[in-house]
Amino acid sequence: MSDDALHATPDAAAVAEAPKPRRERLSPAPVDPVTGRPDPSLLKPHQAALRQAVVDAFNAKKARKFLQKQVHHISANRELADGIKFLFDEHGRPPGNVPLEDIIEERRMVEYHVMWIEGVLSEMRHRLIKIREVEDYALDMLARSEHEND
Amino acid sequence: MSAPLFLLAPPRSYTSLVNAMLGQHPQAFGLPELCLFNVERLVDLWVGVEGENAERGAMARHGLMRAVAEIYGGEQSAATVNMARAWASAREDWDTGRVFQEIVARLHPLVAVEKSPSYAIAVPRMRGLLKAFPDARFLHLIRHPVAQCKSVMAINDGAFTMKVNAFEIDEDYAIMEPQIAWHDVNLNILEFLEEVPPAQQLRMRGEDIMADPRTHLAAIARWAGLRDDDEAIEEMMHPERSPFACFGPITALFGNDPNFLSGPTFRPHKPKIPPLDTDLPWRKDGRRLYPQVVELANEFGYV
Numbered sequence A: 001m002s003d004d005a006l007h008a009t010p011d012a013a014a015v016a017e018a019p020k021p022r023r024e025r026l027s028p029a030p031v032d033p034v035t036g037r038p039d040p041s042l043l044k045p046h047q048a049a050l051r052q053a054v055v056d057a058f059n060a061k062k063a064r065k066f067l068q069k070q071v072h073h074i075s076a077n078r079e080l081a082d083g084i085k086f087l088f089d090e091h092g093r094p095p096g097n098v099p100l101e102d103i104i105e106e107r108r109m110v111e112y113h114v115m116w117i118e119g120v121l122s123e124m125r126h127r128l129i130k131i132r133e134v135e136d137y138a139l140d141m142l143a144r145s146e147h148e149n150d
Numbered sequence B: 001m002s003a004p005l006f007l008l009a010p011p012r013s014y015t016s017l018v019n020a021m022l023g024q025h026p027q028a029f030g031l032p033e034l035c036l037f038n039v040e041r042l043v044d045l046w047v048g049v050e051g052e053n054a055e056r057g058a059m060a061r062h063g064l065m066r067a068v069a070e071i072y073g074g075e076q077s078a079a080t081v082n083m084a085r086a087w088a089s090a091r092e093d094w095d096t097g098r099v100f101q102e103i104v105a106r107l108h109p110l111v112a113v114e115k116s117p118s119y120a121i122a123v124p125r126m127r128g129l130l131k132a133f134p135d136a137r138f139l140h141l142i143r144h145p146v147a148q149c150k151s152v153m154a155i156n157d158g159a160f161t162m163k164v165n166a167f168e169i170d171e172d173y174a175i176m177e178p179q180i181a182w183h184d185v186n187l188n189i190l191e192f193l194e195e196v197p198p199a200q201q202l203r204m205r206g207e208d209i210m211a212d213p214r215t216h217l218a219a220i221a222r223w224a225g226l227r228d229d230d231e232a233i234e235e236m237m238h239p240e241r242s243p244f245a246c247f248g249p250i251t252a253l254f255g256n257d258p259n260f261l262s263g264p265t266f267r268p269h270k271p272k273i274p275p276l277d278t279d280l281p282w283r284k285d286g287r288r289l290y291p292q293v294v295e296l297a298n299e300f301g302y303v
Helices: A003-008 A045-075 A100-149 B015-023 B054-073 B078-089 B096-107 B117-121 B123-132 B145-154 B156-163 B178-193 B206-211 B213-223 B230-236 B258-262 B291-299
Strands: B005-008 B028-030 B111-114 B137-142 B167-169 B174-176 B201-205
Touching: A045 B156, A045 B167, A045 B174, A100 B078, B005 B015, B005 B117, B005 B178, B015 B028, B015 B111, B015 B137, B015 B213, B015 B258, B054 B078, B054 B096, B096 B111, B096 B123, B117 B123, B117 B178, B123 B178, B137 B178, B145 B156, B145 B178, B156 B174, B156 B178, B178 B291, B201 B206, B201 B213, B206 B213, B213 B230
Parallel strands: B005 B111, B005 B137, B028 B111, B137 B201
Antiparallel strands: B167 B174
């Protein structure tokens, strides 16, 4: 098939030859001129409420499915969760460039990061308690001194 | 620097397969989904932008990490992905167009081929492609609205429709409606392509490529200034040979549609094209395609 013949069919047409009537988008959310994406914050209040109800229902369904998967995972005695089954071939082998050593190393690294972040959080909470005590004491002193001046 | 070739399409429009096929051309290099033009600066892929949660951000980085690992490290392993993170860290304040330009220059004389369906959800993102690469070519891939919408609703419970605010809202109800996404994303692409010189753009139906890949891949190759001999076409028939046609290392598993990653081999087939007045599998109320969707589909050659 020649180039000309191919371009002459509707399935593979040069776009420049296509008619270009101006069309309106169908999304009810007006397009934000900066991002070029529909902005739901510009919807009318009743539209926004109805939209939010759909989003909430979607999220609830997702959460329910996630929990169901977790329960299945636990009850199946550490059976491979459905969510990651697709990573493995029909014999249960992981992909060629995902060696077990890398998985273990990554798991250890994530655990290390979690411990490190938990340590930092604990330290900050401790400091926060101390600072609050100092702040409370200082405010208390200030109030007392103002009372005495009166 | 060889001008890259970008595939523009809504998701679930054969983009993963066609991108990998074109990328197997001896004069081309098929990239995973880099998602670079979703943000302005590279660091924004890590810190995120409004409305995008961290999990999706991490997934959006997998393609870039795998590409950098492969191109600069010669393989995709946990070690080269670490190297890729350092590579990205050194460029974190760069404009993403500049980052892409560096990758394209590194691949020269091969033509970079990339598709990130997230580009087509906003015209400014596509303008970013043209700004970074004024000579780039753009292949607008089309899929029948009913088949594409059905596929969208089967993935992640149709989350893509929410991402582009494709809701049908009436006085007393709202539902997710994927045909709005099909229509509006294709409209975004058409609007952007009005700014692109005609010689740099081509529109093709995915179903036609699937049914007669050799003819259509050869046509794309000629349009892109690439060889169209038998050897080149034969290479393109093997997308599974792409270094990105599989899961990546544990630290960057994805970078493409997981369905494609788990089964990238191409099997020629003639996709069934339903009539435009058929029942819609995702609607329980018997409603059919909107007139605006039918009109646009007609323009794309569907009846």
